[in-house]
Amino acid sequence: MEGMMEAMESVVTAKNSKTNPTKKMTTAKKVRDTPVLEKRKNRQQIFKEAHCEEKFYQTVTWTLRWKTLRKEIKARAIRTSRQHVQEEVQNSQRWREDSKPKKNVKRKLIISADGDSQMTADTALPKQDAIAVKKTKKVKHDRVETRSGKHAKTTHKWPKLKTRSSPMQLFKCIKPLTRNQQEDVNRMGFGKMLSFNISGIPLKIAHYVVDHFNPEEMAIEMPCGSIDVDVESVHDLLGIPKKGIDMQNVRTYSKLDVAVEAWRKRYRKRFVAPTNLARSILTSDEANSFHFRLDFLMLFLTVMVECNKNGRMKEWILKTFTGDTDFSKINWCAYLIQQIKSCKDGWKSCDPESPFSGPLTLLALLYVDRVKCTGFPVDRTIYPIVFWNKYELKKRERFEIKRGGFGGEDLHEVGVVRRDPRKTELHANDEVLSNEIALIEKHLDVMEAKRVTVEKKLEVVFNAHPDNEQVKKLIQRFEKIVY
Known part of the structure; x- marks a missing residue:
């Protein structure tokens, strides 16, 4: 019954819809009567919503991808760091095992009556039953002999020296000096330095010389003998004054003199570098010779005597000068010897973070002038600052390394050779x-x-x-x- 009633109701509603089409007409009329702008707005809003949904989906997917990528990068970095640490540990263990001195194993070759041979340990065999053939294995270690007799393990057999006292700036500014400036240098007592010809010191021979220099004994101590570093040797090499006022007896003022202060104000920085001094010499005005003379003197002391650990000029000596100071009446050889005594304070051999700031050029010249080197021609009648240059020193370094090392031959006797000024001048001119x-x-x-x-x-x-x-x-x- 209920099914029949539902069928009858559906038939009645269908008839009513056929007989009364007003309802459909009203809806169509509403759609027809709506303005065009509102339709467009509805469409644009639909498109915007769809676009926003798509953009949101893209951002979500990209953020998820980026998170996964970051995780992969972090995991890869952790893996590589762990592998790197493991490799370093393995390398250090190998280096320790290799650096340990290996025991030389002696073995004996037994020849029996049948002709068979067999290697056995030395302790297991009596002497009368075998013929012994000794075999030794040498373990090579690169070691550097220091002055104290200890051995320091290094990666190179001949280490290089890190220095702050290169003679390059002094070499650069000497050649272009004018005639008036050369006369000022001669009046100061530094005339032989006008022939200074060394632009650099090879670092291997420099390390050897500095390492074997004993500041307490004031000598370069080597297996072939010792070279004394004294006033006479310094004067013979550089030709600077060896007589006059001792700097230890000179009065030190609390403030700089007026002329010296005017000179110092030309350099605005707290520390003065050798490059600044050399630039000032090359661009100096010849009308003020005091500034030029003080520039030259401070450059000489910074390069050839001592400097700060950063390679800058030491300024304490400026308080001993005045505008009327005659630099030619000062015993500069004695001053240099006095400062050499503390040149190795704080310096460590084979340490790249410990630069040498002492008289490197002087020590290297003493070594190449006094140590014999058979097969390498050296004219000792010419002054060393003229005969030797960077390229000749490099040749000497290579020659000695090929022959087995430095300091292997005898020393020249002191005072036997006489320097020839005329020959030196001709060599310099050539x-x-x-x-x-x-x-x-x-x-x-x-x-x-x-x-x-x-x-x-x-x-x-x-x-x-x-x-x-x-x-x-x-x-x-x-x-x-x-x-």
Whole structure:
């Protein structure tokens, strides 16, 4: 019954909808009557909502991907760091095992009556039953002998020295000095330094010399003998004054003198570097000779005697000077010897963080001048600061290393050789001439290369414009310059 009633109701509603179409008409009319702008707005809003949903989905996916990627990167970094640590531990263990001195195992070769041979330990065999063949294995270690007799393990057999007292700046500013400036240097008592020819010291031979220098005994102690570092040796090498006022007896003022203070105000920085002193010398005004003389003196003391650990100038000596100080009447050799006694304070051998700031050039010159080197020609009649230069010192270093090391031969006797000033001057002039010839050859090479390029360009321009007057003038000018 209920089913029949539901069927009857559905039939009645269908009839009513056919007979009364007003309901559908009203809805269609509403849609027709709505303005066009509202329709567009509805569409745009739908599109916006869809776009926002898509963008949100993209951002979510990208954030998830980025999180996973970051996790992978972190995990990879942790894995690589662990592997690196493990490798370092393994390498350190291998290095310890390799650095331990291995025992030389002696074994004996037993030859029996049947002709068979067998290797056995030395302790297990009686002497009368075997023929012993000794075999030894040598374990090589790169060791450096220090002055105290201890051995320090290093990666290189001949370590290099880290220094703050390179002679480069002094070498640069000596060559371009004017005649008036050279006369000032002569009046100061530093005339021989005008022939200074050393722009650098090889670092291996420098380390050997500094390492074997004993400041308590004031000598370079080596297996072949010891070289005394005294006033006479310093004067023989550098030619600076060895007589006059001792700096220990000079009064030290509490403040700088007026002239010295005016000189110091030219450098605005707290510490003055050798490069600043050299630049000031090269650009100095010849009207004020005191500034030039003090510049030269402080550069000499910074490079050749001592400097701070950062390579800058030591300024305590400025309080002993005045505007009327005569630098030629001071015993500079004795002052240098006095300062050498503390040059190795704080310096550690084979430590790259411990630079040497003492008189490196002086010690190296003493070594190459006094130690014999068979097969390497050295003219000792010429002053060492003129004969030796960076390239000759490098040759000497390589030569001695090939022959087994430094300090292996005997020493020259003191006072046997006599320096020849005339020969020294000729040698210095020959070297200056060779340097000038090399410079002119470089300029000629550049000119030749430019000549070829200009000639080709003129040929191209002349072929394109044979009747042009400017081109003809250029060709005539080129011919005058070249031919």
